[in-house]
Amino acid sequence: GSGVGGRESGVGSQESGVGSQGSGVGSQSPTPDSRPLxxxxxxxPDGELFTQAIAAELAAEPRVLLVCGHYEGLDERVREALITRELSIGDYVLTGGELAAMVVVDAVARLVPGVIDGESIAEESHSDGLLEYPHYTRPAVWEGREVPAVxxxxxxGExxxxxxxxxxxxxxxxxxxxLARAFAQGLLDKKDLVYLADLGWAPEM
Known part of the structure; x- marks a missing residue:
């Protein structure tokens, strides 16, 4: 139910160590140090907040297995023995993790090299700490609204x-x-700070 195909995910029943007899836990539970690579x-909802940075991190992995809890979640023993990370897509609760898994799959897959042209995602929202700029198409004037002349x-350059x-x-x-995080991470240059100052923003020191 994770939305990840069995062969492509590379995770079989032997690797997961989870039984298939309906008990939810295999008869021989793996030790914590035997978790899969x-x-x-x-x-x-208990997990760390899923971000674009985490999506990029997961896109670099050769494979990822997503586990979807339902209603009350997952048996705690399986959680302790097999889960290597927990992610949340927001501060709210869903009936199950399937929709959250779809969000993660989409965000990660589009960052895999070759899926989308690299230049197309270089300036997307959250790619470097800022939101994306507005986009315009044709016609040049629509309902009295013009495309910026520049x-x-x-x-x-302009x-x-x-x-x-x-x-x-x-x-x-x-x-x-x-914006505050981008400044703290050194993602804003002097020209950025001058422009932001003209807009009335100054970083908290």
Whole structure:
């Protein structure tokens, strides 16, 4: 029920050590130091919050096994013996972990090299601590609203500058907590800080 195929996940019944007779726990429970090398992740409201950084980390793994609890979750003995990590997709409760597993699979799979062009995800929201810039398509004018002139200017340097500033402005307006973290992690340069100061933002020292 994890949404991960048996062969592709590389986790068989012998590796998991979980019995198939309906008891939920095999007759010979593995010791903690015999946990599989493959990450065995339980989707649980008790877990650490799933983030883009964790998605990138999991995308680098050759394989991952997702375990979905249901209603009251998972037998604690299995949790202690087999689970290597617990993840939560938010501070709320679902009937089971299946939907959470689908979220993790989608977020991780798109970061696997070759799935999506690398340039397409380089400036996405959360990729480097900021939200993404606005996007526009044709027509140039819709319902009286125009595409920003800089985007049709053909000046690549000015377009890049506009995009960076829009990312800063949008993050400040919608997720100031992310902006503070980006500053703490050294992701903002001097030009960013000057622009943010013009918008009335200053980092807490």
């Amino acid at each position: 493959t990450p065995v992740i339980l989707l649980s 985007l049709t200017s053909g000046h690549h 377009v890049a500058k506009w995009r960076r500033r829009e990312r800063l402005r949008r993050t400040l307006a919608r997720r100031p907590d992310m």
